[in-house]
Amino acid sequence: xxxxxxxxxxxxxxxxxxxxxxxxxxxxxxxxxxxxxxxxxxxxxxxxxxxxxxxxxxxxxxxxxxxxxxxxxxxxxxxxxxxxxxxxxxxxxxxxxxxxxxxxxxxxxxxxxxxxxxxxxxxxxxxxxxxxxxxxxxxxxxxxxxxxxxxxxxxxxxxxxxxxxxxxxxxxxxxxxxxxxxxxxxxxxxxxxxxxxxxxxxxxxxxxxxxxxxxxxxxxxxxxxxxxxxxxxxxxxxxxxxxxxxxxxxxxxxxxxxxxxxxxxxxxxxxxxxxxxxxxxxxxxxxxxxxxxxxxxxxxxxxxxxx
Numbered sequence: 106x107x108x109x110x111x112x113x114x115x116x117x118x119x120x121x122x123x124x125x126x127x128x129x130x131x132x133x134x135x136x137x138x139x140x141x142x143x144x145x146x147x148x149x150x151x152x153x154x155x156x157x158x159x160x161x162x163x164x165x166x167x168x169x170x171x172x173x174x175x176x177x178x179x180x181x182x183x184x185x186x187x188x189x190x191x192x193x194x195x196x197x198x199x200x201x202x203x204x205x206x207x208x209x210x211x212x213x214x215x216x217x218x219x220x221x222x223x224x225x226x227x228x229x230x231x232x233x234x235x236x237x238x239x240x241x242x243x244x245x246x247x248x249x250x251x252x253x254x255x256x257x258x259x260x261x262x263x264x265x266x267x268x269x270x271x272x273x274x275x276x277x278x279x280x281x282x283x284x285x286x287x288x289x290x291x292x293x294x295x296x297x298x299x300x301x302x303x304x305x306x307x308x309x310x311x312x313x314x315x316x317x318x319x320x321x322x323x324x325x326x327x328x329x330x331x332x333x334x335x336x337x338x339x340x341x342x343x344x345x346x347x348x349x350x351x352x353x354x355x356x357x358x359x360x361x362x363x364x365x366x367x368x369x370x371x372x373x374x375x376x377x378x379x380x381x382x383x384x385x386x387x388x389x390x391x392x393x394x395x396x397x398x399x400x401x402x403x404x405x406x407x408x409x410x411x412x
Contacts, residue, residue: 122149124385124388126147126149127157127391128384128385128387130143130157131157131353131357131384131387133146134158134161134350135329135354135357135358137329137331137334138331139339140155140158140331158349158350158353159346160395161349161352161353161387162348162349162350162351162353164387165353165390167394168390169355173221173223173224173245173359173377174245175245175247176216176221176223176245176375177375178216178219178221178223178246178250179250180217180251180252180253180313181214181215181217181242181246181250182315182317182319183213183214183215183238183253183254183260183316184212184213184254184255184316184319185255186210186211186327186333187208188209188333188341189207189340190206190207190209190341190342190344190347191203191342192207193207203344204344205228206344208229209227209341210227210228210234211225211227211351212225212234212235212238213319213322213323214319215318217318219367219371220322220364220366220367220371220374221359221374222322222359222371223242223245224241224245225355226238226241227344227348231259232259234259235257235260235262236263238263239267239268240263242267243267249271250272251272251274251307251313252264252272252309253275254274254277255276255277255279256303261305272306273306273308274305274306274309275302275305275314276302276303276305277302277314278300278301279297280297280298280300281296282295282297329354329358332350353387357387358371359371360372360377360382361382361383361384363381369381370382
């Protein structure tokens with residue numbers, strides 16, 4: 106029989122979970138499990154899962170900003186994926202809803218050759234967010250690239266401001282037929298009847314004007330993060346936690362997840378690393394950022410007397 110009293114006394118005073126447990130929680134977060142299901146499976150408080158997500162998100166965001174730079178990409182595809190925080194925009198009460206509640210858009214740029222996520226940005230879908238997104242992308246590239254986006258108008262000025270004339274840029278617009286009607290086709294998308302390619306800057310190769318890879322990655326995001334799943338109550342309740350989950354996911358996708366067609370991780374294919382990383386490596390990023398434990402202070406002032 107397991108001596109629970111002995112084990113509890115041995116773990117008394119420990120202020121962080123074992124490496125294997127933290128790695129298990131992060132693995133479940135990037136494989137589509139909800140936070141409450143993780144707390145039940147692992148046997149920890151949901152507050153513990155939330156704190157680990159916040160710490161991991163901050164560590165991964167810092168790592169991505171410092172290491173995904175100087176990219177020698179040739180073809181970049183960009184897209185935006187919709188989600189919402191706290192409540193959908195149409196149901197939101199502006200008098201009581203917190204900041205950044207309602208519709209939330211995640212802008213992503215993907216290298217078509219290495220499948221690397223070059224950068225990402227979370228916010229609205231207007232011109233200001235497009236400008237921030239494109240400026241950050243331009244700062245991470247070291248050479249001229251061919252860029253493809255959808256027909257969203259906010260991209261036009263954003264690409265012009267970030268790259269000026271040092272870009273081969275085209276937009277691809279998909280043409281759709283009528284929306285299906287009837288109860289059985291309520292969530293079915295309209296049929297794509299054609300595409301239209303428009304050159305905006307430079308001399309892009311029409312053969313490579315495509316957004317197929319980045320749109321396929323949108324599906325990977327929805328399958329890998331529970332808060333992106335449609336028609337559930339697992340949506341993000343806080344904008345900050347939404348960003349933390351994305352930061353964790355993107356570092357895991359770039360450095361820890363082997364791409365089936367490439368047989369290596371996107372970061373290895375892009376030349377950012379020469380080895381396969383695992384989730385325990387992500388935990389090590391947390392430990393590097395964590396402040397070193399100092400001497401524990403008294404619970405009350407020395408001259409303070411008990412009643």
